[in-house]
Amino acid sequence: MEKTMSTTVPDLLKDTALAPYAYTQAGGVVDYLAIPKTLEELGQLLFWARDEGLPVHVFGRLSNLVVRSGGLRGLVILMTELKRVEQKGDRLIADAGCDIIWLSALAQDKGLTGLEWAAGIPGSVGGAVFMNAGAYGGQTDMVVDTVTALMPDLTLQTFKRDELAFSYRHSVFQDNGGVIVQATFTLKRGDRTKIQEKMDEFNYARALKQPLSWPSNGSVFKRPEGYFAGKLIMDSGLQGTSVGGVMVSTKHAGFMVNVDHGTGNDYEDLIHLVQKTVFDHYQVALEPEVRIIGDR
Structure with a gap:
């Protein structure tokens, strides 16, 4: 290096x-x-x-x-070193590189509710906004009011909620080339103990269902309308199927885990294999939630 x-x-x-x-x-x-x-x-x-x-x-x-x-x-x-957070009343103003898990814990410590769903999401504030991340009935667009981004012309621009074009796993920044630098989360006052109990409940459910001991990207596919991606993959007999060092998890079929020095190409090839197999069985086209980029 x-x-x-x-x-x-x-x-x-x-x-x-x-x-x-x-x-x-x-x-x-x-x-x-x-x-x-x-x-x-x-x-x-x-x-x-x-x-x-x-x-x-x-x-x-x-x-x-x-x-x-x-x-x-x-x-x-x-952006991982840009992680400053400021509190203004019921709002947390967080830099893009702040871990969303850490922000959730900070909200609990401040007695603010609304980010419990993020307690186990392994990503950054910027990534959560970019992908409109969500889990367990919560989602980024429910709590983010404004986002500041560095635009392609290198000017700073602040977007209000109705300008963010949030939809399922989508935001305006997937289209406009802006680099997210800060987001404002508007939360509500709550009981610290109850907030922690909800976070513990979500994390316990994750530990039971998800292969957290292996490197992964979390859920690989978007939820197809009328179906659950993990169940389609499981019912297609794909759990335990591997390409190179990457395997469809035997614990949760919606996850692909790196079990033996897997590569990016292994991940992509396994994704394509799963898509083809599920389509052959059920005529359902699975769309990746993860982004695939770079040279082969």
Whole structure:
């Protein structure tokens, strides 16, 4: 791993594998990797990439992403060091790199309810907004009021709730190229003990049903209308099926786990195998919830 220094941009890592940074522990080599610590550093990186003519990819915890084995060209920015949180009454204003699990715990500590569903989601605030993440009847669009993003023209823009185009696993930032830097969560006052009990209930349910001891991206497929993806996969006899080092979980058929140094290509190939098999059995087209990017 070679580090290059610059007088105009924060430290860059050159020719670096994404696997150690990803929840799946899979992902190819990227040309440049940077982890800015301030909004100013983020701006410097985006200016530099634009001047160099490089494509830019911005991620949080890499928890809902498959990066193919050929990696990514250009500059990859991880937002994980931008994680400041400010409280204003019943609102929490969180930087994009803040872990959504940690934000949920902070809300409980402050006696604020509305983020209990996020207690076990392994992602960042930015990722939760970008994908409109949700679980156990809760969803990002239920609690986010405003989002500030650095737009492609490198200006900061704040979006109100009705401008965020939230829908199932979708937000406006999947279409407009904005880099989410901060989100405001409007919550309600609640009883700390009851909030913690609800979080414990959700996490207990996760531990019972989900293969948390293996690297994974969580639920791989969106819920098809009228069906449950996991049940379709299970009923197709796919649990335990593997490609390379990646396997359809025997604990929860909706998960794919990295059991033996699996690669991004293994994940993608297994996804395609599951899609084909389920369609052959039930004529239902499964759509990935995870994003698949990069070179083969």
